[in-house]
Each structure stands twice: as C-alpha cells, then as structure tokens.
Amino acid sequence: MSTIKIRSVAPEDNKALAQVIRDVLIEMGVPKVGTAYEDEALDIMYETYDVPRKRYFVVEEDGKIIGGAGIAQLEKEDSEICELQKMYFLPEARGKGLGSQMMSTCLNFAKEQGFTKCYLETMPYMKEARKLYGRVGFKALDKPMGDTGHYSCQAWMIKDL
Template sequence: MNSKMNPPIIRPIQKKDNPHVATVIRSVLVDMGVPKVGTAYADTALDRMFETYQKERTVFFVVEDDGKIIGGAGLAPLDNYEGNVCELQKMYFLPETRGRGIGSAMIKKCLDKAKEFKFEKCYLETMPYMTAAQKLYERSGFSYIDGPMGDTGHYSCPVHMLKEL
C-alpha cells in the first residue's frame, strides 16, 4: 500500500498539468480497452484541459500524489441540453489510486462544486465494463437512466447515470 507520509491532494488544474492529465486519461482508456473513437480518447480537449475548463460553471480537479498527477475529474454544463444539468466528465485514475478512497473524495469535491454552481442534477456516461466506477457512482447517489441526455458526442458510451443535487 501507500507508505508515503503525505496523502494525495485534490486541487484545481493548472496549465502546467495539461500534458500529465492527457497522459493519465489516455493511459487509463488504453488499459481499459476503450474505443478511440466516440469516447473521451478522441476529444481534442484532452491536450488542453486547463483551457477547456476556464468557462463559466466549469471546473477540473487533479489528484496530485508526491508531485505526480495520478488522476482527475471535471464538471461542466451538459452539452446540447436545455436544463440546469451538469456532467461529471473525464474522471480517470491510474491503477495506484484504486482502493484508497480517492474516487469517492473526487466525486464529493465535484458534486459540492456542482451545488455551489447551483446545478439541479449531475449526469455522466461510462462504459458497461467499467463496473468498479459504476459501483462508485451508485454509492455516490447516481442512478441508471434509460438513455442519453444532451449530446456529448460520446456515442460509444452506452451507460448513462443521473443524480439529483
């Protein structure tokens, strides 16, 4: 397990984090066998995460452990949707984070921010085989819904979940 003295910190992304965040996300997606088209892998924003999350009512947090970026997650208004709904986006962690409570802490941080931004609901999309992530989402109060909301462009992500805030 982790023998380090300092626990990981969750903080807002900085411009210098861009290449590290892109590497983490692509690495996790490749490890999970996620299609490279119709998923976050193909998003041009991956290389410009800091800039992407500078808009109103958006935020991206990174997890830093001993100076190394080991994960992250973002929050933004749901694309192409009429309504006060945000989307939990690009939540990915390297294998070394798993089982340490970091995912739960990240979701709490994002949902607290969503409430601060006065969103009414939070939506997410994921892959069927990302079962550990789905269990984490369920523990955090997300429920499965029958189909997509809005249009995120992630047509290869067939699992949709929603949480009332």
C-alpha cells in the same frame, strides 16, 4: 509517507493529465473513437475548464498527477444539468477512497454553480466505477442525454444534487 491532494487543474498540468487519461482509457479497453480518447480538450484541459461553471480537478501524489475529474454544463441540455466528465485514475490511485473524495469535490462544486442534476456516461463493463456512482446516488438511465459526442459510451446515469 506520500502526500495526496485534490486541486484545480493548472496550465502546467495539461501534458501529464492528457497522458494519464489516455493511459487509463487504453488500460480499460475503451474504444478510441466515440469516447473521451479523441476529445480535442484532452490536450488543453486547463483552457477547456477555465470558464464559468466549469472546473476540472486533479489528484496529485507527491507532485505527480494520478487522476482527475471535472464538471461542466451538459451540452445541448437544460442549464441546470451538469455532467461529471473525464473521471479517471491510474492504478496506483485506486482503492484509496480517492474516487469518493473526487466525487464529493465535483458534486459540491456543481451545487455551488447552481446545477440541480448531474449526468454521466461510462462503459457498461466499468463495474467498479458504476458501483461508486451508485453509492453516491446516481441512477441508471435508459438512453443518453445532451450531446457529448461519446456515442461509444453505453451506460448513462443521473443524480439529483
């Protein structure tokens, strides 16, 4: 029987985590420009999230990283608004309820940090992800917020915490 746990990212996770995220982005057909694919942070996730009010969580199965998601203040936006960032899961992590568990972990952390709203960006064709976001209370927006640099992401959502 496998052991699955959600925990904070550690320095030794950087390389494997970057590979997981890039593999999922490629699988999903996400453009490599104007999306998380080209973020410098992908290769230094521990360092990127090792600051106040930011946290990245990984899903680990039997010692292998199979997904993750993070919370950080939304760039160039009100300090009460955070962003759900880089939530990606390998195929073997899907359909096990891990997305819901990860959302709960991230949103609880956001509330603890004093955020009152959570924003996210995704791709319109990522229907399963958008269904999950809708189930936990995210509502569609007509235009993006903040300054994420992800101009290729064309679906925006927000949720009151």
